[in-house]
Amino acid sequence: MKYAYASRTGNVESIISQLGLDALFIQTGDEVMNEPFILFTYTDGLGDVPMEVETFLTLNGTNLKGVIVSGDMGYGDAYCQAGDKIADEYGVECLYKVENAGEAGDIKAIEEILSHVQ
Numbered sequence: 001m002k003y004a005y006a007s008r009t010g011n012v013e014s015i016i017s018q019l020g021l022d023a024l025f026i027q028t029g030d031e032v033m034n035e036p037f038i039l040f041t042y043t044d045g046l047g048d049v050p051m052e053v054e055t056f057l058t059l060n061g062t063n064l065k066g067v068i069v070s071g072d073m074g075y076g077d078a079y080c081q082a083g084d085k086i087a088d089e090y091g092v093e094c095l096y097k098v099e100n101a102g103e104a105g106d107i108k109a110i111e112e113i114l115s116h117v118q
């Protein structure tokens with residue numbers, strides 16, 4: 001399984017780094033992913049999918065196998081909604097929601113989930 005991630009202020013990048021994953025960084029959205037992958041993203045606006053992620057998925061969404069999303073509970077109902085929107089649009093599961101950079105328990109939980117996703 002391949003991994004791709006978007007991170008604006010470093011939280012998702014920190015999660016990727018704690019997981020020790022070799023993942024493609026989505027910077028502009030023009031990046032190419034030709035193999036099945038799990039997406040890690042943050043939530044923007046009010047429950048929005050980040051623009052670079054929208055573009056990336058337009059190009060590569062057929063290979064998407066699942067999404068892990070970061071958000072902040074301060075956004076209330078919009079918490080981690082980017083993950084729900086992507087899951088709906090691409091017919092994949094939102095595998096995990098994590099607040100900001102997460103805690104040790106989140107990293108363990110994500111490791112466990114990833115170990116079952118093929």
Ligand SMILES: Cc1cc2nc3c(=O)[nH]c(=O)nc-3n(C[C@H](O)[C@H](O)[C@H](O)COP(=O)(O)O)c2cc1C
Binds near residue numbers: 006012013071072
């Ligand atoms: C402008 C802005 C809008 C945000 N909107 C939401 C939101 O609607 N829902 C949510 O759960 N988190 C929201 N967040 C929180 C981020 O998704 C969260 O802090 C995430 O961990 C950031 O990841 P990053 O540091 O990798 O960029 C927002 C953050 C910013 C700066």
